[in-house]
Amino acid sequence: MIPVQHYLVVSALLFLIGATGVFFHRNLVSIFLCVELMLNAVNLTLVAGSRSVGNLEGQALALLVIVVASAEAAVGLAILIALHRKRETINVDDQNLLRY
């Protein structure tokens, strides 16, 4: 059986790659993809913890995270479409309406 620490290392690396990608990209779609990656890394942690302690709580929580993530994706993509329709760009550096 694989030690639970190995799962945790994999999920930490996935989360790290996702977080770095969020800083790295300027395209809103790519940023969303990286956020989804981070949510998935957290789910992997929950599943590994669920196996480690031997009950289903972590898996139930992971399922709820999947539902919330899909809701987030739906609303986020709708905002993205509205943004593209209004401002003709989805480059995050061009969206500075709330900066000041």
Add this chain to the structure above:
Amino acid sequence: MESVVFYFLAGVSILMALVVAGSRRPTYGALALIVCFCAVAGLYALSGATFLAAVQIIVYAGAVLVVFLIVIMLLDLRGETSFKERTGALRWAAMLVGVMLLGLMGIAFDGLPSLPTDEGVAGTAAAMGNFLLTRYLVPFEATAILILAALVGATWLARRS
């Protein structure tokens, strides 16, 4: 055998995650993310969460990312010329954030107590359904309301005014 499968899936998922974080074009990123999510679903199945693995493939790889691809193709981003990644100082700042997070995770793992590894639990569809509809009933119904609100909100946001 199990460890071979584990390391294969872990390698595939991390490699594809790197493609997602590094690719300049969101289409390639979304396709790589589908592969990454399938590999993560394999990791779920390997640790006993078979129902969650199926949900991962059906909902995430099958629905969410297809919606992503549809939106990418709907938006027609060919005119976007400024999709170069961040350059100069910001790129180094991103790298620095990554290294600092890696250090923080190292510290966190160092202080981790030795966890039991051989408990194991079978997250079959029957067990998960039983668990969700008894103990987790209220959060489960709350997510149902949440996703309904999200769908109505998304339809309203994306409307043609």
